[in-house]
Amino acid sequence: MVKETLDAPYSHYLFDAELSQTIDRRTIEEMEIDGFTLMEIAGSSAANMLLEDKQLSHGVYLCGKGNNAGDALVVARYLLQHNIDATIVFLSGSDDLSPDTQKNLELLRKFNPDNGSTFFEDWEQFNPPKDFDFIIDGMLGTGLTSDVRGDYTQAVEWANRQSQPVFSMDIPTGLHADSGKIMGCVIEANVTFTFGGRKLGLYLKDGPEKAGTIHYCELSFPNHFKEDCNTYLLDESWIKMESPTPGQHKYNSGVLYIIAGSEGLTGAAIMAAKSAWAEGLGAVILICPRGVLSIYEQTLPSIIKKPVGNRDDLHFKDEHSSRVLDILSEKEGALLLGPGLGREQSTVHFVEDILSQNNKPTVIDADGLWCLAQLDDLPKADQSEWILTPHPGELNRLIQNSELQKASRLQTVRKYAQTLGVTVLAKGMPGIIGTPAGKCYLTNYNTNYFSRAGSGDVLAGKVSAHLAFGRPPATSSAHGLLKGKQKLEHYLKQHQDLPEPSDFI
Template sequence: MPHTKDDLPDALYSAAQVRGLDASLIAAGTPGFELMQRAARATWRALVRQWPTANELTVLAGHGNNAGDGYLVAALAQRAGWQVRVLAVGEPSRLQGDAALAHTDAVSEKVSIEIWAEHSELRGIVLDALLGTGLAGEVREPYASAIAAINACGLPVAAVDIPSGLCADTGRLLGVAVRADLTVTFIGLKLGLFTGDAADVVGELVFNDLHADPQILENAPISARRLSAGYLPRLAPRPPTSHKGKFGHVLLIGGDRGFGGAILLSAQSALRSGAGMVSVATRSEHVPAALARIPEAMVLGTSSANQLMGLLEKVSVLVVGPGLGQAGWGRSLLSAAANAPLPQVWDADALNMLADEQVKLPADCIITPHPGEAARLLGMTTAEVQADRPAAAHALSKKYTAVVILKGAGSLIAGPDGRLAVCHQGHPAMATAGLGDVLAGLVGALLAQGMAAFDAACLAVWLHANAGAQQGKSGRGLAASDLIPAIRQLLEEQAPCLK
């Protein structure tokens, strides 16, 4: 998985915001060429660290500042005695400003510079210095062919600042993108490095702030925060006089015929994540299985919404949707929940019925759509959601005045106040059924223990992803229930029950 080192900062920026930081640093007295030299030195150090026995470098350079970084890295490698070639995909005569100075530096070091052609041979370490963060539309020729050649070469690949073809703002592939083993990025982390398609192309991520003035960074606007062990909301420790009544009562509603396992996974997750009490409203035929699996839960066999009314007055948080179905039974229970003045987590079929406008979302809700559900809620295609996941998360939060967890690679948490958080942890083994049910129960338990909705969503997503990363080390065959003990352990490590 990418991002194996967690010494990265938490602030995430758009490409425009990073360009603004760059301009502020230059205005404050650091010449642009000096920043370019710092970026080249940072890249060179990362290359040597990653591939300590290498001695050959092929740089593919475009004609912007990204190419300037590449030419300077080539000059550094030449001075170190490496065999070096630059393949210029962008015509060197088009280089301007600092990038032109960098080209001159490479020429003065007698770096071999050739015009790239489709038959050009790539050797040693391949350095992508083609397009950078300024790319707006789809990758065009000859860059698309150059990227295809990099991806087919079978050699170690490093990218300068961002893999060429990856959108710095959204994490979308702009037609085609370099698949890097290592990406060295500068000044500010780009949001697009952490969501969407990024995990497939970024490789290990190394960050260097180029000795930027911390005050300039502190005062600059950001797009999002990256969730990490150092940037997480935490549950307060429990006093010795604690009792179950202090930590909420979660009611989980769902499990129509054929879907009983989903609501049981959610209930087990809520129980193991610290909710004081857990109740389950499900089909009567699922009651024996629920009591056998979770004897600590109170289970109500429910045939109609009327049976919920007394219970709704006693609980503090609702989790609605796992296994709910969209038949009459599920619709009636969801309608009852929607009229209850309680904090709620809506998942799965609750979201599908919300998208069909069969019900209105109450206040103080967290919704947990995957991209397909998000598309239905926004009246667009799944591809359109995935093309700009941050925009989709913000749009959902605004439309429903809710905290939104947009699931998927690089899960996003958006708040109605405009806040956005990104969780890039996880594991491919998590591509299995039931994990959303576990997440919904976990969110409900954190709400029940007194966390604010945005904080509960952030902590839940981080715990869930990291439990998956931990359990995913065993490979394929991960079961959703495998995450629950790992979540409990991680929660205790992050927020000990007792000081």
Template sequence: MDMGLPLYSAQQVRNLDASAIRDCAIDGYELMQRAAASAWLRLRQHWPQVRTLGVLVGPGNNGGDALELARLAAGAGCAVRVWLLADPARFRAEAQSAWLSFSDADIGLQTGPLDEGLADCDVIVDGLLGTGLSRTVGAAFAEAISCINASDKPVLALDVPSGIHADSGAVMGLAVRADVTESFIGRKQGLYTGDAKDYAGQIYFSALDVPPHVTAQEKPSACLMPAHAPLAWMPPRQRNSHKGHHGHVLAVGGAPGYSGAIRLCAGAALRSGAGLVSVLTHPQCRVEVAGYQPELMVRAAEDKDLQAFDVLAERATVVAIGPGLDTQVWGRTWLERACAFDGVVVLDADALNLMDLTQRWPSRCVITPHPGEAARLLGISSAQVQADRFSAARQLAEASGAVTVLKGAGTLIAGPQGEMLVCEQGNPGMACGGMGDVLTGALAGLLAQAPDQPLLQTVGAAVVAHARAGDRVARRIGMRGMLPSDVLATLPEVLNP
């Protein structure tokens, strides 16, 4: 099954570039000219009235692309102002060719203060630092980036915004805040998660007419899931079916003071289409949970009543445990039982806080850590998780054997065999307590309906459905004040044609 658009690491894209030159006899400078032409077209689409263009040129091929774009813009009648932050004598191959062509165009270079010069530009082109950046941005480039960001002018970034790590999406000290990013040859994985979500703006891609058989030589490092995944990746409902055909979710949680979490989880499982949803909760929360949704089958039990879990689990397709579980004896007891469940187990929240990577994890497991929970499991800081979200997700999946959903801007889904999916949907309004409980319920609900489907595929459908529901709510009421219950109620809209 098509899992979405291929994403690549920076090194993989360099490999693709080299393959196109070697195997298809495409001159490297020709690829640079194609990149410039694509970016110039994109610029004119977004800002057709541009008259004065500011172009910042760095030392690599990214700078060569910028020089070629400047030449095209000048040829089209734009007033072009170019700032060169590199020694032309050190340009390599294709960038050197671009410099010679630029020099022949007699455009001239700017020598005055950058901030004053940018103030007179309609649009700025960022060609400073490309995909090769691997360390903190140096002082000269940092100053230029600060001027770009302070200019309040629209910015087109070439390939990646300068200062963004192409593989991780992390800001390397300071980064350009672009309105549009035009990426070439292969989609860079880092543009779709973490810090990059705030810096790349609208992302466009051009393959530069490189033949598909070239890109087929590199296995993608990840796949960007399509918006239609919830419909395309879930089996259709048969007309001649009943509730037993659509799975039975057992949601476990709701310690005293935390009944809302398990209510959101169980409600999302229902709204995702599960045929039956049972809840095992604390006796003090029974009335609150049972009164929330009449369709829920609620059982309350003390931690000594082990049979309560076993009776419910015997009928369940999927167990979701963690929302409102707490980390006391009551929660520990049910987590131990859940880990022995012979079926799919979704672990979230306090279930993850009670686990570590040395323990035996359920054989068919999905975990949904936010960066803080991921950091605790890996024994590192949240900042380290966010600095390389791809690596953190892969490490968790490999160590636990679980399909790992690393939540955040550009949620990642890592499989234990190295698979990686990326969700580009979702919005900052979803940064609200309880939103993860809704995701856990949606995961459990869809997993219950597709027991014979690969876990990764169904998990991907649930993550996209949850994110798209959040986007629908944001369009209706805005992001501020969005509630998890709003997203829960919207799930059927994205799960039905």
């Protein structure tokens, strides 16, 4: 089995609220770096980024009682030193603030005793200045577990009506730090400065839409405190996209077998084969029912075709399995099974036979996943490596544990991959890669495109090609997703309309 080497940098670790609070507490207790120092680093980092915008002149600071308010007050102090005025509103008053927030309020008053800052002790008193040009959200943070209520709701709704940009401290008020769920209402940030570790909820459910642009601000957290993290942000800043090395012979440059296609569904096999071939493989070998061979002869001149069965066979049947297994044994390589297979009962038996006796690294997609869902047990050969590529509906169909079906998509992918010893590339927003070790990787870009018909076949082809190059399953999945992203960005720079799947090949 190939060892997984998809190691994210610490800047791309995703923390849930519990881990974030644990790391913060351990840093204070064990490293003796006090909370006030951490708050100073966080606020000054955000302020320095804001100072890159030379147009700012007056900010409205919406503050609660916790440490998010303290971060906001640090920002106010730094910006006031650059003649950027501050109107500060304490939604619940300025008594009973957290100790570090109280200290920063006192410090702010000392730094600017005469002018530049205005304070309001509750929301009802607040009178918005006419000339403010940005809003700082320091109301509620990662500790939020119930719906936003009272004056906080009023402040969120007011901020969302303004045309001025909103900058959130750590996480937008009203966004659940773990799930990305909106807790009653949520502030719509243009920018979120997230401190010490990226918060998981920023990348799940409503998080990407409500958090705006996310800036990671490093804190003095020891790296070994972060090792309990098991979820990471996936992007090309740290994924090494290596070009394939040509071999002396086509069969030494990566070989991919594709079992795909049936009457009326030949396009899926064509898209997958062309996508894989475009990645630079030495050989792509399409195994197909003989009855549809003529279509591939015309459309796939560079692809080796291996038909099975008779001329009137238009889909795979269980009697084809022995011949297909013989073909698979001819060369080393990887296997892609599923695009356009169809859903005949005899095809289900065929898929079960192939998978139970095949030891090649395998990607199972589309109708291959449908066939798997019809079986009581997973026909996985010992030590074989699988990548499953379900969209949300296919994932739900595969899950037979009713409790797991009720879990979040991230929890479902993690548990399913771990329990069955497979890699899961779950299509959707975000894209999620789950590994047998229980690690998950989330995309930080829009992957909704892969829900369009045909695009999933292209993605499967790219993932399978990298598996055929000998890359580990999670790495192959990451390469496939990032190649899709790069192709989409390139296309959208030149066109206004949505691309066709063929534009990604």
